[in-house]
Amino acid sequence: MGIAGSGGAEEARPGGYRPQQTPRCPCPHGLAGSLAALQTLQRKVVIANPNGLHVRPAAVFKQAADRFQSQVTLHFGGRRADGRSVMDLLTLGAQPGAEVVLEVSGPDAAAAIEILTQILSAPEPPALGQVPEEGS
Amino acid sequence: MRMSEFVVRDAILPGLSATTKESAIREMVDSLRASGHIKPEQAENIVRAILKREQLGSTGIGRGVAIPHTKHEGVDRLIGTVAVSREGVPFDSLDGEPVHVLVLLISPNDRPGEHLRALENITRSLRDDTFCKFLRQATTREEIWELLQEMDQKQAR
Numbered sequence: 001m002g003i004a005g006s007g008g009a010e011e012a013r014p015g016g017y018r019p020q021q022t023p024r025c026p027c028p029h030g031l032a033g034s035l036a037a038l039q040t041l042q043r044k045v046v047i048a049n050p051n052g053l054h055v056r057p058a059a060v061f062k063q064a065a066d067r068f069q070s071q072v073t074l075h076f077g078g079r080r081a082d083g084r085s086v087m088d089l090l091t092l093g094a095q096p097g098a099e100v101v102l103e104v105s106g107p108d109a110a111a112a113i114e115i116l117t118q119i120l121s122a123p124e125p126p127a128l129g130q131v132p133e134e135g136s
Numbered sequence: 137m138r139m140s141e142f143v144v145r146d147a148i149l150p151g152l153s154a155t156t157k158e159s160a161i162r163e164m165v166d167s168l169r170a171s172g173h174i175k176p177e178q179a180e181n182i183v184r185a186i187l188k189r190e191q192l193g194s195t196g197i198g199r200g201v202a203i204p205h206t207k208h209e210g211v212d213r214l215i216g217t218v219a220v221s222r223e224g225v226p227f228d229s230l231d232g233e234p235v236h237v238l239v240l241l242i243s244p245n246d247r248p249g250e251h252l253r254a255l256e257n258i259t260r261s262l263r264d265d266t267f268c269k270f271l272r273q274a275t276t277r278e279e280i281w282e283l284l285q286e287m288d289q290k291q292a293r
Contacts, residue, residue, distance in 0.1 A: 051248040054255060055203060059193050059230060086197035086230060087263055093256030095249060128193035 040105040041113045045120045046097060053094040057125040058086045064115050070106025072116065083116070137253040138288040139261065140281075142214045142241070146171040148277045149219035152238070160225045161186050161204050164217050164240040174242075178210040182242060196229025200272075201262050203255065205241035214250045216241040218280055220272055236272050237262065261287040 049057050065072040065083040072083025076098060081088035083102075094100055102120065104113045115133075119125060147167040154160035162183050169179045185206040189195070196202040202225075217240050224234030239258050243251045261267055267287050274280045 052252040054248075054252055055195050055197065055205070056193055059197070062230065085199075087199060087201065087259045090197070090255045090259040091263060093252055095252060 038105070039107070039109045040103065041109045042101055042103045043113055043117060044099050045102050045117050046099050047094050048096070048121045048123045049125065050096050050123060052096050052098070053089060053092060053100075053120075055086065055090065056128075057119065057122075058089040060125040060128055061089060061116065061119050062086050063128060064119055065112070067115075068104075068106070068108045068112040070104045070109045070112045072112065073103040073105075075101040075103065137214070137250060137257055138292070139218075139254075139257055139284045140288050142216045142254055143239075143281075143284055144168060144171050144173050144215055144217055145277070145281050147173065147217040148280050149217065150274055150276055150280055152219040152221040152225070154221070154225060155223065157190065157225060157227050158183075158187060160219065160221070160227075160238060161190075161240065164204075164219050164238065167219075168215065168217055168240075168242070173211075173215050175210060178208070182206065182208050182210065186240070190228075194228040194230065196227035196231075196233075196235050197259075198229055198231040198233070199262070200224070200233060200236040200268075202227045202229065202235040202238045203241065203258060204238065205243070205251070207243050207245045207251075209245055211242050211244055214241065214243045214247065214254055216254070218271075218284070220274060220280065222272075237268065257288075257291060260291060264290075 047053050062084055074081045074083055074089060074092060076092045076094050079092055081092050102113060102116055149167055152160060152163060154163045165179050165183050168174045169176055174182060185208055186204050189206050190204060195204050219238045221236050224236050227235045229235060241254060270283055274283060
């Protein structure tokens with residue numbers, strides 16, 4: 001069953017996600033590209049769902065996180081949860097109004113943090129499979 | 137909220153016989169009814185409410201675990217039961233895998249905080265490899281109850 005698994009960060013991602021080209025440095029070693037791939041963004045987000053981060057919003061969050069290459073982590077109350085694992089997310093027990101720290105690390109971190117923030121700060125999660133698109 | 141505070145000991149099912157999502161939920165609700173924690177006339181209504189919730193998205197959260205649940209006016213406190221399936225039940229889980237450990241929860245209408253704390257405790261426990269392994273190997277109600285209590289004590293530390 002793999003309880004200790006990482007949540008399948010390397011699994012195929014639904015939603016038709018295609019990795020974006022990272023900018024290439026004109027120098028031969030491509031350092032700029034590597035640096036872009038290591039981008040880490042953090043943001044404080046207040047859980048707006050009146051029932052807190054329960055099964056449904058956690059499942060929607062996981063589905064959205066799966067569409068990105070970046071690693072997604074949620075921090076709350078001294079605990080950290082893998083954003084690709086509903087079980088991990090539920091262990092946080094984040095009540096309505098809780099301020100969590102969303103951390104996204106990878107080449108598409110900027111786009112991912114926007115979508116994931118929308119899900120956490122929405123009073124009702126979108127239906128499963130209807131995760132908001134970038135720029136919506 | 138500790139698991140032994142809301143899991144009804146007499147409703148625990150070590151050998152779930154159901155092989156579909158609906159029959160699994162039905163078997164678990166029926167076990168709560170048989171233990172006297174749900175009124176017989178409310179059982180079917182509770183099953184339907186849980187199935188309706190499943191339509192919004194499966195509570196099969198991956199790693200062989202499902203947490204079917206609903207709010208219902210028929211209970212005045214959070215109650216639940218645990219079932220273990222040897223063969224696994226297809227549950228439309230997020231990872232596509234059948235579920236072997238099911239925790240069914242019924243909460244009163246007005247206490248979302250309790251539900252969230254129960255979810256927190258269940259998932260923290262089920263993340264433990266050893267606990268999960270022993271749970272799946274348990275063959276009696278007593279064994280499962282002891283594992284739940286042991287895990288509660290571990291979580292409280």
